[in-house]
Amino acid sequence: MNIKPQALSAASAARLGRWLVSGPPLLYLLLFFAIPSLIMVLASFRSPGEFGGLAPLWEDGKLDLNLDSYARFFSEPIYAQIFLKSVWYALFTTLFCLVLAYPLAALIAQSPRRYRDLLLLLVILPFWSNFLIRIYAWMIILGPNAAVAKTVNGVLAWFGHEPVPLLFSSFAVLICLVYVHLPFMVLPLYANLEKHDQALLDAAQDLGANAWQRFWRITFPLSLPGVYAGAALVFIPALGIFAIPDILGGPGDSLIGNIIKQQFLETRDWPFGSVLSIVLTVAALALAGLAAWVGRRNLGTPSSAGDARA
Amino acid sequence: MRRQHLGLWLAAAAGYAFLYIPLVIVVAYSFNDSRLNAEWVGFTLDWYRRLFHNDDMLAAAGNSLLIALTASAVSTVLGTMAGVALYRYKSRLLPILVLAPIAIPEILMGVSLLIFFVLLNFTLGLASVALAHIAFCIGFVAIVVRARLAGTDETLTEAARDCGASPWNAFRYITLPLIMPGVIAGALMAFTLSIDDFVITFFTAGAGTVTLPLQIYSMIKIAVTPEVNAVSTLLMLLTLALIIIASKLSPSLLRSEEGIA
Numbered sequence: 001m002n003i004k005p006q007a008l009s010a011a012s013a014a015r016l017g018r019w020l021v022s023g024p025p026l027l028y029l030l031l032f033f034a035i036p037s038l039i040m041v042l043a044s045f046r047s048p049g050e051f052g053g054l055a056p057l058w059e060d061g062k063l064d065l066n067l068d069s070y071a072r073f074f075s076e077p078i079y080a081q082i083f084l085k086s087v088w089y090a091l092f093t094t095l096f097c098l099v100l101a102y103p104l105a106a107l108i109a110q111s112p113r114r115y116r117d118l119l120l121l122l123v124i125l126p127f128w129s130n131f132l133i134r135i136y137a138w139m140i141i142l143g144p145n146a147a148v149a150k151t152v153n154g155v156l157a158w159f160g161h162e163p164v165p166l167l168f169s170s171f172a173v174l175i176c177l178v179y180v181h182l183p184f185m186v187l188p189l190y191a192n193l194e195k196h197d198q199a200l201l202d203a204a205q206d207l208g209a210n211a212w213q214r215f216w217r218i219t220f221p222l223s224l225p226g227v228y229a230g231a232a233l234v235f236i237p238a239l240g241i242f243a244i245p246d247i248l249g250g251p252g253d254s255l256i257g258n259i260i261k262q263q264f265l266e267t268r269d270w271p272f273g274s275v276l277s278i279v280l281t282v283a284a285l286a287l288a289g290l291a292a293w294v295g296r297r298n299l300g301t302p303s304s305a306g307d308a309r310a
Numbered sequence: 311m312r313r314q315h316l317g318l319w320l321a322a323a324a325g326y327a328f329l330y331i332p333l334v335i336v337v338a339y340s341f342n343d344s345r346l347n348a349e350w351v352g353f354t355l356d357w358y359r360r361l362f363h364n365d366d367m368l369a370a371a372g373n374s375l376l377i378a379l380t381a382s383a384v385s386t387v388l389g390t391m392a393g394v395a396l397y398r399y400k401s402r403l404l405p406i407l408v409l410a411p412i413a414i415p416e417i418l419m420g421v422s423l424l425i426f427f428v429l430l431n432f433t434l435g436l437a438s439v440a441l442a443h444i445a446f447c448i449g450f451v452a453i454v455v456r457a458r459l460a461g462t463d464e465t466l467t468e469a470a471r472d473c474g475a476s477p478w479n480a481f482r483y484i485t486l487p488l489i490m491p492g493v494i495a496g497a498l499m500a501f502t503l504s505i506d507d508f509v510i511t512f513f514t515a516g517a518g519t520v521t522l523p524l525q526i527y528s529m530i531k532i533a534v535t536p537e538v539n540a541v542s543t544l545l546m547l548l549t550l551a552l553i554i555i556a557s558k559l560s561p562s563l564l565r566s567e568e569g570i571a
Contacts, residue, residue: 017477022395022404025388025448029407032445033419036426040418043425053428100328103321110318121557126329128553130506132526133542137332139534140339145348182329240415243508247530257417264421264513274425277418284415 044069044274052268069271073279083279086256090238093177097234098227101185109193120190127183135247138176142166172248177238185230192226232291236284256280340539347534357540367541370525374505377436377521381443382501389451390493396452397459412449419446420513427514434516442514443504450503451496457562458492495560498552506549
């Protein structure tokens with residue numbers, strides 16, 4: 001791998017070097033990411049096979065390409081409903097993550113520099129523990145014999161209400177969605193809040209702004225780029241989740257991820273599963289694009305020209 | 311302490327409690343002398359003892375280890391190359407290919423690889439899982455390596471080239487030692503991501519191959535038992551230790567949202 005520079009002209013050596021460095025990862029990702037994704041797009045225009053998978057591409061002199069699976073998505077309202085429900089769950093998750101993440105990020109940004117790394121690490125660590133373990137933890141906490149359920153149902157009984165199951169419910173799904181995605185919101189928010197200029201808040205205080213006004217009129221508007229980045233990082237993965245409703249949800253809690261999983265592993269209708277996956281991708285990309293666009297636009301407006309990036 | 315500070319402290323403390331109480335409960339009940347994860351009965355190591363006599367669990371752990379070692383080794387090499395390429399060269403395609411697998415919902419990569427392997431008649435198993443893991447680990451390694459490169463002095467590499475070092479030697483003796491902490495941090499992250507991965511493994515493993523997360527999944531779908539707590543505790547100890555080391559080596563892991571996404 002010892003390329004003698006003198007053997008090649010400088011320009012072609014540079015080009016060769018560039019290809020030797022970027023070529024292998026590029027090829028790998030083309031083969032194991034880009035091509036599979038394209039195959040999935042193609043699969044969405046095919047017919048399902050008799051025994052699952054795809055029907056033959058060429059049969060009886062006819063090319064098997066059609067919009068049947070797309071038509072099915074738009075003609076059977078149940079799928080649009082489930083999709084909308086997934087959007088609602090993801091929005092709810094994003095909102096609650098924001099409410100929980102804000103004080104965490106603000107506290108870390110305000111604490112002495114030497115503690116910040118530790119406090120931040122403490123937020124990230126749970127994210128790096130196994131995904132299923134974090135779901136499993138809520139199975140224990142919300143289980144029918146656990147203290148939480150007994151307390152809640154004790155209070156409900158006191159008011160003469162029937163006991164409610166906490167596990168296998170929308171409540172369990174939502175609380176776990178928030179739990180799993182919280183670190184995604186804290187990090188970008190902290191990265192933004194850390195750069196705020198304390199002088200702005202001091203000036204506002206001198207001019208008589210109270211704590212709430214200082215937060216609502218200065219800190220919060222300046223933190224919006226962080227909020228949008230965090231919202232995209234929470235919303236997109238939350239939209240495609242299937243394990244949480246699968247494990248913690250009741251029968252009515254199936255989200256788009258569960259339907260995709262079902263299409264690929266149970267009913268084995270690949271074309272329809274591909275259509276659902278594409279709808280999910282488009283929604284995720286559209287929202288990421290929206291977040292980036294709103295974030296950029298917001299940076300340009302005069303109200304935030306105090307510049308959170310300074 | 312001012313009042314607003316107290317309020318902030320309380321809210322943040324609640325946030326930390328929310329993050330940690332569930333994990334503490336999992337760990338605590340792994341030492342509980344009761345089949346039900348409901349109340350504390352007494353201390354035992356019995357669940358750990360059972361774990362080491364559970365052949366399914368040991369086989370799953372072996373598979374996970376094999377996949378994670380392969381995936382982290384290959385993705386560290388490819389991811390380092392990608393990180394260097396992202397830093398040095400302007401390219402439109404590479405950043406998209408490197409970052410997209412991280413940005414899109416995991417299930418999409420899982421199902422598209424499932425179609426891909428089945429259409430190619432590639433038998434689903436250890437190899438298909440490892441190939442899939444490499445694909446999503448490359449991006450994480452690349453991000454850490456690129457961040458490390460951004461913090462090093464590239465003129466050193468240029469000086470070596472000017473002194474007549476071949477591009478490979480300049481990389482081997484100058485650039486690589488400088489970015490080594492980032493490379494190691496990336497390798498540790500890749501190992502952790504691979505050994506923890508559930509979603510993509512779920513779609514690419516096929517029927518006969520079980521990894522630790524798949525084993526945990528099938529156990530909790532049937533019933534909650536403290537054996538799951540025990541294996542969870544061990545897995546958490548391993549991955550958290552690796553991530554703490556990685557974040558020491560590469561503080562950029564903490565510095566930006568990139569460290570997590």
